[in-house]
Amino acid sequence: MGCGPSADATQTKGTDKHRRNHRRSMAAHGDHRRRTRSDVRDATEEESRDMFEEYMNDDRSAEIIHKGVPFEAIIKRFRQPPILNPMDAIKEENTIFTFKPLKYAPYKPDTEHDVESYNDRWDKYHVRMPCSNDYISNDRKPIWPKICEHLSFLKAKCDSREVKFKHLKTVIEDCNERSFDLECLQRLIDPIYSKNEYRNFMYVTLPKMCDLLLNIKSVCTQPLPLLRINENRSVSMQQQQAAALLACAFFCLFPNRSGRTLRTEYEDYQNPNFEALYQRGPPSKIEKLKCILHYFNRVTDHMPTGVITFQRVVLPKSEYPQWPELKTDLCDLHLTTGDKIEDIPSVLQVDFANKYIGGGVLGSGCVQEEIRFTICPEMLVSLLICEVMECNECILLIGCERYSSYKGYAHSFQFAGNYTDKAPRDSWDRLWCHVVAMDAIYFQNPSTQYHMKSIERELLKAYTSFRPLGHDADSKFGIATGNWGCGAFNGDRQLKAIIQLIAASEARRPLVYAAFGDRKLVTSFSALYEHLKKERATVSDLYYYLMGYCRDQPEQSLFDYILMPPASRFQKK
Secondary structure, eight states, X not given: OOOOSXXXXXXXXXXXXXXXXXXXXXXXXXXXXXXXXXXXHHHHHXXXXXXXXXXXXXXXXXXXXXXXXXXXXXXXXXXXXOOOOOGGGOOXXXXXXXXXXXXXXXXXXXXXXXXXXXXXXXXXXXXXXXXXXXXXXXXXXXXXXXXXXXXXXXXXXXXXXXXXXXXXXXXXXXXXXXXXXXXXXXXXXXXXXXXXHHHIIIIIIHHHHHHHHHTHHHHSOSOOBOBOTTOOEEEEEEHHHXXXXXXXHHTTOOTTOSTTTOOGGGTTBXXXXXXXXXXXXXXXXXXXXHHHHHHHHHHHHSOOOOEEEEEEEEOOGGGOOOGGGOOOBOOOEXXXXXXXXXXXXXXXXXXXXXXXXXXXXXXXXXXXXXXHHHHSGGGGHHHHHBBOOOTTEEEEEESOOOOEEEEOOGGGOEEEEEOOOOXXXXXXXXXXXXXXXXXXXXXXXGGGGGSHHHHHHHHHHHHHHHSOSSSSGGGGOOEEEOSTTOSTTOXXXXXXXXXXXXXXXXXXXXXXXXXXXXXXXXXXXXXXXXXXXXXXXXXXXXXXXXHHHHHHOOSSOHHHHHHSSSTTOOOOO
């Protein structure tokens, strides 16, 4: 099966030659990729009103329904994280650790991992760090010493309790040698924060952030490798290293990544610097900043010592499923209106991602993906290292801690205080939290999703994301998903539900479908699932139903079409 007409019009390869040809092709077609990046993110930020109404009220206890296979029957098999090989036994060159691997002792959870001396690199395969000796000004002088002077000045102001917001603004601008719009950040710190909140951030947290940056070479001893298109690769780092990198982003220090200084090599990456989040915008931006500054309060008060992993997964063409031939039985399915994906333990939690990971999290976006990255800020490191996703790729975020509670959704999103993450840890010292970022097609014209090429692309994306990476039973823990790509991306909820059921079934993993507040879908999907199980339908049967629906273009919904008599017919033409 081909990838189909995703928003990524061409399946980009990892070679420099192919990248250059790909960019020429994009330029010849009016820079389609750049426009799509903007259009798709804008769509994320302008979530449809019906989805907004569904999510804005969290008090749904009277409406909660559960259908299908009992939830406990799916979860109880995977109460503990999968068993892993020891870090120091792994020799694969594409499994990268940014620290000296150490065996994790559960009875000593605060054991620190060994680090090595700083290894400077300044090339297109790694993050270009602001502390690199090769980061130089127009007069050929290293920039980092000057940045350190500015940070030391700010720290002194903090320590003497003389610091004002104007000092923070001046330091951010002086470090970057340009002016910034910091309206949202200023509104939060000055008029919104209480006196105690102001003092805690400006007098306690901010100087510790400066310290973290002034000592970054002893914390981040090597630049992170980039997770580039068509490369199966993972990078594991300490939570402290992630905190240092996010402190860099707070001061907008990463070179060549911002608007004026964006270099060609980063045109298919997100901007990890926080500058867009600081700019004038809706109240939800300030609420996101509350979450992120709360994260800095937490980690500078007590630095976590665990590990997080970012992994790019590429499905080779030789392993693409041949859907018409697959006789795999349908997986177990539990449906609920009451649970949010991030609250379901011991599963692979789906991030309804933008192909540029994080979507509008550092802008005005505030829907499923952006909220998840805001309450789990360590996920923001992925913006720094992950290139845009192709149709046969996904990104795993493993071990990222949750720091904030929240309420509301989209325009009603609000920071709701501290969150204590009590997930168990695996043998790598990572929290038992596996998230997969998988991007749906943005259908500007919703009717195009009923073409088989579009369906095959979505099936490929979902299978790539759901396929277990290990071969043992422990790797087949459940998947928690929901109405993927069905808000501003204009996806049909019934179609996306069937696509995900097919992909999870072929991956041999149970599915928890958390359609938060969507009683109608849960009820109808449950009835259809029971019918399909009674008919002993297989993956290929569902695929042929989709083919028939696209061919016949009936007026009724997909679920009604599948249920249409005779019950045993399968459109195999």
